[in-house]
Amino acid sequence: MKILLKISLLLLFIISILIDSSCERPTAPPNPNEPPNTVIANIPKEGDTLFALVTLHWDGNDNDGYVSYYQYRYTTYHLTMKDSVVQPWKDTKETSLTIAFVSDDILNKQLFEVRAVDNNGTPDPTPATKIFYTPKASPPTTKILSPTNKQAFFAISQTTDWWQGIQLTYTAKDAEDGGQVVSYAWSVDDGNWNWTQDTSVYITPNLLKPPLAGNHVLRVTSKNNTNLIDPVGDSVTIRLLVATFTKKILVINETNVNNFPPGVQSSNQDVKDFYSDLFPGSDWWNYLSKGMPPKDTLGQYKLIVWVADDRPSAQPHSLALISNQQAISDYLNVGGKFIMSGWRILKSFAWNQNFPVSFPKGSFVHDYLHIISVDETVLDADFTGAIAAKGYSDIRVDSAKLAEAFPYYGKLGQINLVTQRAGFTDIIYSYDNANDSPYFQYRGRAVGLRYYGTVFDAVILGFPIYFIKKDDAKQMVKDILQNLHIQ
Numbered sequence: 001m002k003i004l005l006k007i008s009l010l011l012l013f014i015i016s017i018l019i020d021s022s023c024e025r026p027t028a029p030p031n032p033n034e035p036p037n038t039v040i041a042n043i044p045k046e047g048d049t050l051f052a053l054v055t056l057h058w059d060g061n062d063n064d065g066y067v068s069y070y071q072y073r074y075t076t077y078h079l080t081m082k083d084s085v086v087q088p089w090k091d092t093k094e095t096s097l098t099i100a101f102v103s104d105d106i107l108n109k110q111l112f113e114v115r116a117v118d119n120n121g122t123p124d125p126t127p128a129t130k131i132f133y134t135p136k137a138s139p140p141t142t143k144i145l146s147p148t149n150k151q152a153f154f155a156i157s158q159t160t161d162w163w164q165g166i167q168l169t170y171t172a173k174d175a176e177d178g179g180q181v182v183s184y185a186w187s188v189d190d191g192n193w194n195w196t197q198d199t200s201v202y203i204t205p206n207l208l209k210p211p212l213a214g215n216h217v218l219r220v221t222s223k224n225n226t227n228l229i230d231p232v233g234d235s236v237t238i239r240l241l242v243a244t245f246t247k248k249i250l251v252i253n254e255t256n257v258n259n260f261p262p263g264v265q266s267s268n269q270d271v272k273d274f275y276s277d278l279f280p281g282s283d284w285w286n287y288l289s290k291g292m293p294p295k296d297t298l299g300q301y302k303l304i305v306w307v308a309d310d311r312p313s314a315q316p317h318s319l320a321l322i323s324n325q326q327a328i329s330d331y332l333n334v335g336g337k338f339i340m341s342g343w344r345i346l347k348s349f350a351w352n353q354n355f356p357v358s359f360p361k362g363s364f365v366h367d368y369l370h371i372i373s374v375d376e377t378v379l380d381a382d383f384t385g386a387i388a389a390k391g392y393s394d395i396r397v398d399s400a401k402l403a404e405a406f407p408y409y410g411k412l413g414q415i416n417l418v419t420q421r422a423g424f425t426d427i428i429y430s431y432d433n434a435n436d437s438p439y440f441q442y443r444g445r446a447v448g449l450r451y452y453g454t455v456f457d458a459v460i461l462g463f464p465i466y467f468i469k470k471d472d473a474k475q476m477v478k479d480i481l482q483n484l485h486i487q
Contacts, residue, residue: 033064035118036123037061037124038114045132048132052179055096058070058095058128060124062119070114070115072112073088073090075087077110100225104137107134114128139175140230142170146169151236152238152295154299156205156243162455163334166240168202182225185220208240249279250282250285250301255310255466259313263405264402274470292324299331304331304336308345309466328368337456337484339461339484346374357373359371371449373418374416381408381410381413393475417447419445419446425450426450
């Protein structure tokens with residue numbers, strides 16, 4: 001037993017010596033890190049001539065690790081200008097990119113390089129390369145569509161439902177070299193460029209350099225898919241006005257007495273005197289001789305009254321001109337008040353259309369007068385006056401003025417009826433005719449409308465006031481002014 005114990009102890013001693021000696025043996029050094037390898041696809045082909053926006057594909061591998069990311073750069077050799085531009089290395093995890101190559105010479109040689117970087121941060125020492133050529137790429141050209149240079153606008157210090165600012169619209173066209181406009185930029189009063197995909201923007205008061213009233217410069221430019229920016233762009237100078245409303249009433253008279261029916265003996269002075277009695281203390285503007293009042297003038301008045309009391313047959317009243325609609329709209333957007341009356345006045349806004357007619361959203365009649373659809377009575381003389389709503393007085397046609405008028409003889413025809421109105425409106429005058437009139441379907445239809453707005457108010461009369469009995473017309477105007485709070 002003692003012999004076995006001695007033998008066991010001896011064996012343990014020998015094993016421990018062997019273990020100690022094995023731990024002290026040196027290990028072999030690790031294999032050095034191998035750099036990754038990079039390959040580039042044969043699309044596009046080597047030496048091709050391509051548009052400056054080029055899509056390239058590549059791949060990489062690493063034998064002792066993995067590819068962490070890639071780096072790429074390119075060098076542009078200007079073959080005519082005899083110089084070159086080297087771009088810095090850029091990192092990417094993509095294996096395909098579309099790149100806008102600098103192509104500002106007539107012909108440009110492009111050397112593209114890409115290299116894989118492994119998980120140890122070691123780049124491929126021999127990047128994959130591709131050589132191709134690009135012709136000169138041209139920048140886009142940009143144009144402002146609206147506003148026009150030196151155009152004037154009313155402006156207020158804050159936006160409202162009706163005044164959202166000055167709308168700037170623009171477009172751009174790229175050269176016929178395969179390019180495409182991809183973004184636009186606008187700037188106000190030499191401020192920073194604001195890049196966008198939109199081709200329309202509202203310039204709000206906070207974007208303008210003070211003071212609000214005065215000249216302001218709007219600029220636009222654009223960029224194409226080769227990253228070329230229009231070096232010139234386009235610009236306009238606009239003039240902003242702040243309405244003062246310090247004066248009371250301006251009557252704009254568009255009445256052409258030469259278009260009165262045969263037998264009506266009235267002059268321009270007669271018309272002026274008539275309205276001077278209706279609107280005492282008001283200012284008079286003859287549209288036929290002076291055209292549309294400038295906005296500097298419009299903005300001084302609390303109320304604009306537009307009258308067109310002749311019966312047009314060859315062409316519509318001038319209030320329907322787009323430029324005049326825009327001027328009145330601009331005035332109303334900042335808080336003005338408006339009365340519109342005339343013979344076939346609503347017909348003038350749809351002159352070449354058969355009545356009845358509906359006005360679409362976005363039109364002056366729909367949006368500002370809050371009228372959806374209108375009709376016109378026949379040529380036959382039938383209108384004898386209008387029945388007033390509560391708070392107003394009935395009115396009668398001045399049969400004496402029309403006594404010798406052909407083919408009316410004491411009455412009026414071709415009166416405009418409001419057949420459908422929008423919200424926030426009241427009917428203030430309704431069509432009236434003789435009890436035995438065959439046109440009973442007109443009786444009670446709206447010929448006068450009052451719109452109650454959050455920013456502006458409007459009154460629309462579908463008949464010529466000049467041919468209403470003067471006393472009735474005076475009372476009518478008094479009632480309307482009182483309702484409009486014009487004192």
